[in-house]
Amino acid sequence: DVVLTQTPSTLSATIGQSVSISCRSSQSLLDSAGNTYLYWYLQRPGQSPQLLIYLVSNLGSGVPNRFSGSGSGTDFTLKISGVEAEDLGVYYCMQATHAPYTFGAGTKLELK
Amino acid sequence: EVQLQQSGAELVKPGASVKLSCKTSGYTFSNYYMSWLKQMPGQNIEWIGNIYGGNGGTGYNQKFKGKATLTVDKSSSTAYMDLSSLTSEDSAVYFCARWGYDGTYYYFDYWGQGVMVTVSS
Numbered sequence: 001d002v003v004l005t006q007t008p009s010t011l012s013a014t015i016g017q018s019v020s021i022s023c024r025s026s027q028s029l030l031d032s033a034g035n036t037y038l039y040w041y042l043q044r045p046g047q048s049p050q051l052l053i054y055l056v057s058n059l060g061s062g063v064p065n066r067f068s069g070s071g072s073g074t075d076f077t078l079k080i081s082g083v084e085a086e087d088l089g090v091y092y093c094m095q096a097t098h099a100p101y102t103f104g105a106g107t108k109l110e111l112k
Numbered sequence: 113e114v115q116l117q118q119s120g121a122e123l124v125k126p127g128a129s130v131k132l133s134c135k136t137s138g139y140t141f142s143n144y145y146m147s148w149l150k151q152m153p154g155q156n157i158e159w160i161g162n163i164y165g166g167n168g169g170t171g172y173n174q175k176f177k178g179k180a181t182l183t184v185d186k187s188s189s190t191a192y193m194d195l196s197s198l199t200s201e202d203s204a205v206y207f208c209a210r211w212g213y214d215g216t217y218y219y220f221d222y223w224g225q226g227v228m229v230t231v232s233s
Contacts, residue, residue, distance in 0.1 A: 039219055048207055048223035049157070055217050092157060096218070100173035101147075101159040 002027050004093050006104035012112040013083045021107045023093035025074040030097070037096035040069055040078045043106075044089040052091075053078065083109070114138040116208055116224035123230045128198055134191040134208030134224050141189035142166040145211035147220065148182060148193045152204040162211060163191060198231045205229075 003026040013019050029036045038056050041049040051060040053069035056076060066081045080087055088111060093104040119133040134146065147162040161172035163182040170182050179202070181194040191208055205226045212221030 035217075037218075041220070048209075048226055049220070050223070051219055051221055054219040058217070060219070060221075094157075094220075099171070100175070103157040103159075105156050 001100060002029075002095050002098045002102050004095060004102055004104035006091075006093060006107050008107060009105065010108045010110065012110055014112050015083055015085060017083050017112075018079065018081045019083060019109070020080075021078045021091055021093075023071075023076045023078070023104050025076070025095060027098060028073045029076075029095050030073060035097075036072065038069075038071070038076050039094045039096070040067075041092045041094060042087070042089050043092065044086075047089075049092060080109075085111070114210070114222045116210065116222055118206075118208060118224040118227045121228045121230070123232065124198055125233055126199055126231055128231075129194060129196045130198065130229060132193045132195070132206055132208075132227055132229070134193075136189045136191070136210070139210075141184075142186055144213070146182075146184070146191040147209050147211055148180065148191075149207045149209060150176075150204045151207065151226070157207075160193070160206075165189075165191070195229070198229075200231050203229060203231045 005024045007022045029038050036056050040053040043049040057069045068079045070077050090106040090108050092106050115137045117135045122130050124130045142165045145162045145164050148160040150158045160176045160180050163170045183192045207226045208224040209220040210222045
């Protein structure tokens, strides 16, 4: 199975600060059709995960544009440009290029 | 409005089975895949498998073969997951999630609220 390694595991930020989360894959996530099925989800406390980014850099519906995704192959990054209070929670990267789909262990974003 | 409504929390004894439901509304059930996922307390999310609402075709994570069985009832737009031979390792929150399609790309776009399964004697 593909292993996704997220760093850091915990991130402390102040409101307005910009932060980045890394997700590294044990295999390339580029498929034979040229697509890279790497996603980012946010799980707020007590809630279900919600889609932020799909296919590396595409913003999900209704997601604020302070979120952005980048990367290729095995290295990916989620950036939040100006953290807001509603952004607190656990961020997961997920891959769907290789079966079974797998998730990273999560990065908890908390207020400093 | 798309909605995925999961059944309530379950307390089950070791060795028993449990059937979880995910009742959907607001979209054409038979046109989409539904996945089930497991999240143990404070831990990672695992993909169990998926099922196509149109014909019930399934795909499983090898880890959950023999543990989970996915079915659908098209008449009620409901997806089900049977978990068998339960142990403490099956105590977790289970989510259903729609594998959505925007015409070009796929992603989990709608999630159920999750259901806590506790295995205890």
